[in-house]
Amino acid sequence: MTDSRPWRGVLVATALPLNDDLSVDYDAYAEHCAWLVANGCDGVVPNGSLGEYQVLTPEERTRVVETAVAAIGGGRVMPGVAAYGSAEARRWAEQAGEAGCGAVMLLPPNAYRADERSVLAHYAEVARAGLPVVAYNNPIDTKVDLVPELLAQLHGEGHIQGVKEFSGDVRRAYRIAELAPELDLLIGADDVALELALAGAKGWVAGYPNALPAACVELYRAAVAGDLATAEPLYRQLHPLLRWDSKVEFVQAIKLSMDLAGRHGGACRPPRVPLLPAQEAAVRAATEKALAAGLA
Numbered sequence: 001m002t003d004s005r006p007w008r009g010v011l012v013a014t015a016l017p018l019n020d021d022l023s024v025d026y027d028a029y030a031e032h033c034a035w036l037v038a039n040g041c042d043g044v045v046p047n048g049s050l051g052e053y054q055v056l057t058p059e060e061r062t063r064v065v066e067t068a069v070a071a072i073g074g075g076r077v078m079p080g081v082a083a084y085g086s087a088e089a090r091r092w093a094e095q096a097g098e099a100g101c102g103a104v105m106l107l108p109p110n111a112y113r114a115d116e117r118s119v120l121a122h123y124a125e126v127a128r129a130g131l132p133v134v135a136y137n138n139p140i141d142t143k144v145d146l147v148p149e150l151l152a153q154l155h156g157e158g159h160i161q162g163v164k165e166f167s168g169d170v171r172r173a174y175r176i177a178e179l180a181p182e183l184d185l186l187i188g189a190d191d192v193a194l195e196l197a198l199a200g201a202k203g204w205v206a207g208y209p210n211a212l213p214a215a216c217v218e219l220y221r222a223a224v225a226g227d228l229a230t231a232e233p234l235y236r237q238l239h240p241l242l243r244w245d246s247k248v249e250f251v252q253a254i255k256l257s258m259d260l261a262g263r264h265g266g267a268c269r270p271p272r273v274p275l276l277p278a279q280e281a282a283v284r285a286a287t288e289k290a291l292a293a294g295l296a
Contacts, residue, residue, distance in 0.1 A: 006075050006102035007134045007162045007186060008203045009042030010220050013050040013080075015210045015255055016064065017264040024060050028264045030071040032210075035263075039213035042203075043076035044068050045105055047092075049141070050207050050251055053080055055269040061092070065099050074100030078134065082107040086125040093129035103132040105164060105205070110142040116150060123159040134162040134186065136205075148172055152179035164188040164205045165196065168246065173199035187220075190245035194235045197223030207245040208238070211257035211265070211287070215295040237293055240286040249275055256280065257287040261296050 014036070017028035033044050046068045047053040047061055056064065068077045081092035081104045093104045108114055109122045127133050135154060139145035146154075146163065154160045165172060166188030173185055173196055187196040187204035197204070197220060209216040215238060222230035235242075244253035251268050252275045258265030267274075275283065290296070 005132075005161070005184065005202075006043060007078055007105075007132070007184060010040070010204050010206055010209060010217050011043045011045050011078060011186075012036050012041050012209045012213070013045045013048040013205050013207050014068070015251065015258060015265065016046075016051045016056075018266055018269065022267065022269050024056070024064065025264070026063060026067045029064065030067050032264065033068050033071040036209060036213050037072050037076065039209075040217035041209055041213050043078060044072065045205055046077065046079045047082075048080040048105065048136075048205070049138075050210075050254065051080070052251060052269055052272070053082065055271075062095055062099075065096060065101065069099050069101060075102045077101045078103045078105055080105045080107075080136070081126065082110065082136070084109075084111040086122045089122070090126045090129050093126050093131055093133070097129060097131050101131065103134055103161070104129075105134045105136050106160075107136045107138065107142055108144040108146060110144060113143050119144065119146070119150065120154065120157070120159070123154050124157070127159040132161045133159060134164060134184075135160045136164045136166070137188065138166040140166070140168075148175040148179050151176055151183060155180045155183040162186055162202070166246075168192055170195040170199060173201070190216075190242035191239060193219065193242065194223050194231055197231075198226070207250060207254050208241055208257070210254050211261045211263060212238070212241070212290060212295050215290070234295075237290065237295060241283075241290060244283060244286075249279060253279070253283045256283050260284065260287045261291060 017025040083089040137146035162184035184202040255265030
């Protein structure tokens with residue numbers, strides 16, 4: 001790690017390998033975390049939406065975090081601590097601290113369409129756990145939008161240190177930088193990675209490195225360095241895959257790409273169902289093209 005702020009760099013929102021009976025394969029998960037770091041990634045984000053945290057038991061969710069920490073060290077692990085209630089989210093943040101993690105990632109309240117006061121109270125409560133909090137803005141899925149003004153307020157009150165920005169609106173990067181220059185912007189959606197890197201992002205909470213870590217890391221490093229001669233052609237090559245990160249079927253798509261790249265992708269837990277034949281064909285074709293181009 002080049003920075004004491006563990007949310008900086010390429011952090012992979014890890015997919016979770018399952019056994020044939022859909023139980024968690026912890027050994028495969030440990031190996032996956034180590035493999036990602038060996039391929040240039042700076043850390044992992046367990047128990048994000050890509051990690052299917054909503055369908056894990058509390059025991060599984062706890063062990064996933066502990067497995068990642070044991071594999072690569074807590075300074076490289078930033079678990080998702082989303083929950084319906086603020087008390088439960090705080091408990092997950094405390095568990096992350098006990099496991100040795102350096103930071104946590106937190107969605108706004110998502111059991112209902114929370115207003116601004118609810119959002120502020122939620123982040124204040126989880127921040128009391130004592131770990132740095134990176135907000136996760138995903139208004140598409142949560143129906144709660146952490147607009148730049150609200151993020152600046154959360155940061156000003158000391159509740160958050162960064163934000164994973166998934167709105168897809170790259171204009172927000174500039175507004176956030178004006179309102180809260182010390183708030184770290186993290187790329188939240190793979191298919192705006194180049195745009196947000198050029199806009200000053202300090203990190204990328206990324207999905208597609210689960211299948212193609214080295215190419216994604218090369219893209220990020222070149223983009224933040226302003227090396228468009230390297231970044232732009234690579235981004236064009238990867239974009240047919242990166243855009244799946246913003247689709248409803250992103251978990252299935254990324255796991256399929258992992259399988260094709262020789263990794264353990266595999267099945268998802270219900271209620272997720274397999275890709276439709278046309279979707280599978282599209283992911284397969286884009287992945288095979290990337291592999292043929294030497295991007296694995």
